[in-house]
Amino acid sequence: MNRRALLKGAMVAAAAPMINLGSFQLFAQSTEKYSARAVDLVRRSTVIDMLNPLSLLAAMSNIDGVHRVSFFEDPSTFTAADLERTRSSGFNVMHIAVGTGGLDAYDETLRFLALWDGFIAHHGDAFQRIDTPERLDTVKASGKIGILLGVQNSEHFRRLDDVDFFYSLGQRVSQLTYNARNMIGNGSTERNDSGLSDYGVAVVDRMNKVGMAVDVSHSGDQTTLDACSVSKQPVLFTHSNCRALNPHVRCKTDEAIKKMAATGGVMGITGVRMFVSAKEPTTIEDALNHYDHVAKLVGVEHVGVGSDIGLDGYDALPDTVRKKLHAGYKSTYAFRDKDDIEGLDHPKRMFDLTEGLIRRGYSDQNIEAILGGNFRRALKQIWSARKA
Secondary structure (H helix, E strand, O other): OOHHHHHHOOOOOOOOOEEEOOEEEOOOOOOOOEEHHHHHHHHHOOOEEOOOOOOHHHHOOOOOOOOOOOOOOOHHHOOHHHHHHHHHOOOOEEEOOEOOOOOOHHHHHHHHHHHHHHHHHHOOOOEEEOOOHHHHHHHHHHOOEEEEOEEOOOOOOOOOHHHHHHHHOOOOEEEOOOOOOOOOOOEOOOOOOOOOOHHHHHHHHHHHHHOOEEEOOOEOHHHHHHHHHHOOOOEEEEEEEEOOOOOOOOEEOHHHHHHHHHOOOOEEEOOOHHHHOOOOOOOHHHHHHHHHHHHHHHOHHHEEEOOOOOOOOHHHOOHHHHHHHHHOOOHHHOOOOOOOOOOOOOOOHHHHHHHHHHHOOOOHHHHHHHHHHHHHHHHHHHHHOOOO
């Protein structure tokens, strides 16, 4: 049976898992089992993925020139089966940011946030917008899936008051730059990085004041360091990896990780193959090395999850879509035959991650922190700044 067919049959398993010698079989048509400890950790944690757009195909509905009516445009197409797959994944909060930019960044971002707000309103019995510390604290008990609205670029901030305006629309995280240069600073694939501009410093200050999280996952090295220096609130790397383990432009240096940690921030580790390792085979063990590196370098309280994929991985996309996606990036991205890591490319990957952290000797308390506690702490601090 192929992986896609297996996943389609998995949705009922979370409600009635099979128990076998202290392990749980979460996939109805698979022999894969998870320990009772791993299952309990996921189910009692508030699991936060700081980059998970839910559906990659829906998020890229026009990328290959073929317009598909996504569930954002028609929320009724998000079925009961889709909802059950999402619920059984173990994720409680998903940061659904995508990259907008260029001349139409303002309008693109307005549309993106409006479509998500419409989707959440349509499925209000199952989804909830996460925009306050209180909602972060109560989403697990509510039984709803939390959606955290963010954007992977800040070109829609044409002037400082736009920060306040988009906050009022529900945006709670903004990545300062994507891969390219904008008025704020430089992206990770720019040839030169002169750091934050004066306007960029002002944007960070305004974000601090309104209670919007500063994200620099795709930012260049100097822009990243500058953001950490000028921000008065924790700075987030919502989805990145460690350059000490892989010399990729999207990975963060040890210097940057230390400065992020000094702000009280958190770094989400991705499962994107070329970010995790430049060598083959690339496995879940390579991804776990990044969790270990951050934990040893600055403390386990500064590492979390930022998958950088939807419920299913990039390799599940149609080939035409993947090729078009790859073509939109510079050669420094170094795409390979596969974009995902087997074992971290499916809806229940948090159970695989938890098993891996158990193998690496992490305590239950530290695993709960990695699965969501650390980002929860940092986000609550950032969002509370508005009240202060």
